[in-house]
Amino acid sequence: MTLGLINANPIVHAKRERIARPEDLILHGHDSVDPLDIYDYVRDIRDPEHPYSLEQLSVLSEESITVDDKLGRILITFTPTIQHCSMATVIGLCLRAKLKECFPPHYKVDIRVTPGSHADEESVNKQLNDKERVVAALENPNLRQLVDECIYSNEL
Structure with a gap:
């Protein structure tokens, strides 16, 4: 058992095979965005507390992304893997930072915890969707380093 972790023993699922699709549709400036493209782009973000991806911990799924x-x-x-996850805002910041690299700027991105999945759901959602709070959080060098480590650790 690892000391200091909120959820020391998460359930880990196998990674699924990627579906063969045209490469990086989002990044090449197409007018429409496909939920599967978004999922493929963010599924490998590492959880802030564990060496597993958001996909492996079932924090994120294809079905959890909708596009209008x-x-x-x-x-x-x-x-989040538990109701009192202290890293929920960091996970949301990772998603937002990663998506900022690729989605067309005319899209509004809302990031929320699944209803009923977090004890402070309203507070987490408010933090993740307030532009000023997001900018301030990502300007904090320690928090930005953690976000970057989660986003890019599986790409190395």
């Missing part, structure tokens, strides 16, 4: 092209809206819901 008419409204220009992307909605991502994620499910």
Whole structure:
């Protein structure tokens, strides 16, 4: 048992095979965004407390991403591994930072915890969708380093 972890023994699922699709549709400036493309882009983000990806911990799934092209809206819901996850905001910041690299700027991205999955659901959602709070959080060098480690650790 590892000391200091909120969820020392998470359930880990096998990674799924990637579906063969045209490479990086989002990054090449297409007008529409596909939920599967978004999922493929963010599924390997590492959990802040564990060496596993958000996909492996079932924090994120293909079904948790919806796109409304008419409204220009992307909605991502994620499910922390426990109700009192202290890293929920960091997970949301990782998703937001990673998506900022790739999604078309005319889309509004909402990131939320799955309803009923977190004890401070309203507070976490408010933090993750307030532009000023997100910018301030990502300007904090220690927090930015943690976010970058989670985003890029599986790409090395």
